[in-house]
Amino acid sequence: MTNDHPADGHKPLLLLIGSGAQIWREYMLRAMATRYRLHLLSQATPTWESPYIATYSTVNTLDPEAMIKIAKGSPEDFAGVLTYEETRVESAAVVATALGLRTSPVEAVHACRDKFAGRQALKAVGVPQAESIAVGDFEEARQAAERLGYPVVVKPRALSASNGVSLVRAPQDLAEAYREATAIWFDEVPTYERPVLVEEYLDGPEISVDAVCRDGLVTVLFVARKRIGYAPGFEEVGHLVRADDPLLGDPVLLQVLQDAHTAVGLTDTVTHTELRLTSAGPRVVEINARVGGDRIPYLGGLATGIEVGLVAADLAAGALPRTTASRQRVAAIRFLYPERDLTVESVDVDRERLSTEIHDVQVLAGPGRQLRLPPADHVRCRYALVVAVAATEQECEVALTRAAAAVVVRGAPLD
Template sequence: MSRSTLVADPVLIVVGGTDPVLRGYCMERAAAAYPVALIDAKPPTWQQDLVVDHEVADPRDPTSVIAAGLALAERHTIADVLTWDEYALVATTHLTVRLGLPANTVASMNASRDKAASRRHFAQHNVPSATSTRVHTLAEATAAADRTGFPVVLKPSSHAGSIGVIRIDSPEALPAGWEFAVSGAGAQGREGSGVLVEEYLDGPEISVECVTRHGVTTVVAVTRKDVGFAPYFEEVGHTVTVSDPRLPDVASVAARALLALGVTDGVQHVEMRLTATGPRIVEVNARIGGDMIGELVRLATGLDLPRIAADIACGNTPNLTPTAHTTAAITLLYPPTAGTLTARHLPAAPGPLCPWLRQVTWLRNVGDQVCLPPTAIPGAARIGFFIVTADNPGDVQARLASLTDQLTLAVEPHATA
């Protein structure tokens, strides 16, 4: 079932990634520049006015996506195919190749999706990373952890959003940690299998936002991350500053990681830890970062990552010259405990009185049941978020702290037996 509007220009196909809160801005920016056709699991709703056509298909299934894409190609000239959905990367690339359009290779997307394969490529190309072993049983995990040395990290091989990821500090904690990781691995992407036992990389966590065209990578931003709820790795905040002083130290490592995986085009989100021995890769995501990081990059630098991704896909040269020179940050809000949300209020609001408060978004309403990490669904514990800007990181942090002090979040705890 589809809706088609006659358009003269070639159409850009977007596969999946249609969460209105966290990915809506991506669809809006791409559609503002190019005619967009959508392939997703459901017909468009909020995107209805942004797309010229659509096909319903499972965005994670290559066969389904190819069939949908071929149907669209019968009605339109296709410029290229794009996704910002981690789980749709491989299916999207299969379609692009099937249509004979410029694309990353399927092998490169498989290598970026399967973290065990990524580690092998990094080792072969001398990219600093973590010691890692793929395992399928607790006995194998125990042996791998003993070889690696505690603390270790257990993680599913091809998941995203820190699902099933946990730090284990001792042999005694390994059985419970193993059950947690295996539970998370049950719904991971088809590109990888099993659980990885990895060396724990100590140090601040960042992500490097990259633009790659014809195999040449330009680092456009560094995102500094706040991680909480140990021993889990829940990301609770991000900060982007134009011309971050860390950028020269991490740019070459990120570019080498993408080269090792064979990624040649698009926008990438490369996560790493700044350890005592230097930057070391955590993982590579061959798409725009989540948690509104693309919006933070735009606010801090003026660079519009969804538009840049669309430009590259459509064969146009993107402008990578910053037009803004600020700092932007997001704080992701969590309940104080699990239970029923009874109050949520922030007296400050975006507008003339607080022009630096760029967005306040609530994800849960009073009366909703709320929980704490870890959860089976990324972001399920979040109540909302706010985004602020300032001239420098210090002022951004002061504004975030001021908003946090004004925030009211009240929860009636669940009754216990």
Template sequence: MSGRLLLLIESNTTGTGRLFARRAAQHGVEPVLLCADPGRYPYAAEDGLRTVAVDTADEAALWTAVSELVGEAPVAGVLTSSEYYVPTAAAVAARLGLPGPEAEAVRACRDKAEQRRVLAGAGVGVPGFAVVDEVAGAVVAAAEFGLPVVVKPVQGSGSLGVRLCADAAEVAEHARTLLAATVNERGVAAPRRILVEEYLSGPEFSVEVFGTQAVVTVAKHVGPLPVFVEVGHDVPASLPAESERALRETAVRAVEALGLGWGAAHVELRLESTGAKVIEVNPRLAGGMIPELVRRACGIDLVLAQVLSALGEIPELERGVYARASIRFLTAERDGILTHAGALDETVARARAVPNVVDAVVYRVPGEPVGPAEDFRGRIGHTIAVADHPAPAAEAADRGAALLAEAVSYTHLTATEALA
């Protein structure tokens, strides 16, 4: 190690959080995870990652912890892999005079209502939307747009709280649920405002932007409505040149309109007959293992690029590999239970043995109850496949996921247990 530190303020619980720390260590910089509860991140203990327990929602306490680390060794950068803490990490980086996004820009971007206003004002295509703070207002807005509509919180991640509502009763019920929430799943105060949006039914994509460069376009697979759980991705998306250009140009315009342009941004869009429409801009790296797909398909390591940018270095974003990568997530059809350890290991091994499959994993422990996914937390596992062409990559990922599905039993729960 060089004696320099990279401060990581909180993390996502899977995927890139662990990778951020590993890339920093591989680059000769010591990663230090500052978090309220180290137990939330099992990978930290597994990897021997140094942690500092601090209330990251308390600005004074966090700065005290940062100052102590500054007194110990040079702090070379500040990052986070959690969307909830991007503004916090940006503010700390700015206070230390280190590279990072504009704190106010990412703070405004995280408020989806403000983000919608800015994008619409800049002429970037977005769905029709209304910001409401009461149930009656949600019902009125839904009637104006025409049902069905999407009702969702103004802050959130991973499709949490996002639902397609088919009629006024569903709009009222979901709006009431969202408006009653005082904190989100991280315990952070939730704004008492929600969004009611026009439902766009075109195919969904994301564009991974770095700085103001569109790096790659990703095809998304979304599970059964009324929720919007992402159940798969294909990298790069197979698209006509005109559609590809429309998605990339719209994504970059959105990033620039929001005052972003440092590091990674994950821009989600739908391709409608009227053009590309932005669903949302996330001022962070993509989740859902997309950075790993990009690395395998394109030879571009977005995690390393983000780490290097935080350290003040210029990352390499030129494509060096020309393959196709697909991921499929395992979700439960209904309430069930994971099989016992021996059978689970055998199932995973069979999935990994599928030609072109390069990774297969189940996130849960044997015997754990599972149920239909309402958001990203309902995913049970995944398979990743890589091939020279789109079809074999997608087919292998599908086949691997189908084999993983054999690990879920729907016969071991009684009706009483399923309702418990």
């Protein structure tokens, strides 16, 4: 199917696998479309994506062979293949490899999807990280926790966004953490004989780093400081990006990032790496062969002027991405959660109470939606998000706190 604009005919054509949800990824498509035409491979007929794409095909986007067939049957050659969906990164690597286009090796991308495979690759060359043991049942989990020593972290092997991740401080809490790690699952997530990881707990604040890896060389785009809540879980309740973050020039952190990418074998991809700044230095939590979620790349663009959508598109097409900041701001996002479990009746925004630093407010839950706080549910229990842009961290935080009070959720309590 086509949606071509005549003036766009000179733009290179990219194959985009999946589009994600509008509220989380529209800014990516908007940026890509300024320089490229996009042929979207989608599970269903596009809706909100239509203004940004030139053509599309409906296909199972977890079936590389079906997508390769479509790509090879195209009347026009593709300049590159890309995706920003976690569950599609391996398929995208397979398709790009088959078409002879720039990508990281499939095995390297797989090592990012399978958290234990990634751990093993990092361990083999001594990249600082948490010690990790894959387990297949509770007894193995108990033995692993005893071997590592409490506290430990228990997490699913293949999920993201801190789903099912718990801090376990004592043996009596292990059974519940193991149950949570095995109870949370999603379609399109691979299964493993040993599906749970028991890991050493790392102290210190957690950060994420979005970067571009080109020909194996890592260039950091920006650092996000995480806000974590709902202990003993690790719910990501907010993020903050500073264009002048001192970590951008930290030689130890930069070396750890480069070593981690080299260890798993990544060569050409945008990445999202999570780390803990421990008392012994930065240590890797995980490395992902995709851009960050939770609108972190959006914050990066607001703070630095770097459009990650364009960076990813340029990289896929073989062009040299622009990675230099053109802006010096602070951008932050806060996710809003109800005080207790409830069925939503309304979410109202008093926009007259929003300060000038508030860049965006989005309602995430409509009437009838059930919101259950962690650990019963995770990111899906947010009822709104607010984004602030300012000159300082303090100005952002003040604006977000005021904005949170201006967004009111009403509903009936859940038993």
